[in-house]
Amino acid sequence: MGCVFSLIKTSVIFGAGLYTGVYVAQNYKIDKVEDPKVLFERAQAYLKDKLAEASDKKDK
Known part of the structure; x- marks a missing residue:
């Protein structure tokens, strides 16, 4: 019984x-998302900068 409820809950969500995504795509101008590789590289660079700042503050 719990499995059926879980399946229904997951399907509703x-x-x-899906409905929200279609609605937004039809009614708003949304920029394209960058390539995942580019996003990953930007995230890595951001984290490296933050770690460097944290280690600089720790050394002082």
Whole structure:
């Protein structure tokens, strides 16, 4: 019984997300998302900068 409830709950959440995505795509101008590789490289650079700043503050 719990498995059926979980399946229904997951389906409702997925359907709501799908509907929201379609609505937003049709009614708003959304910029394209960058290539995942580029996003990963930017995240790595950001984290390296933050770690360097934290280690500089720790050394003082």
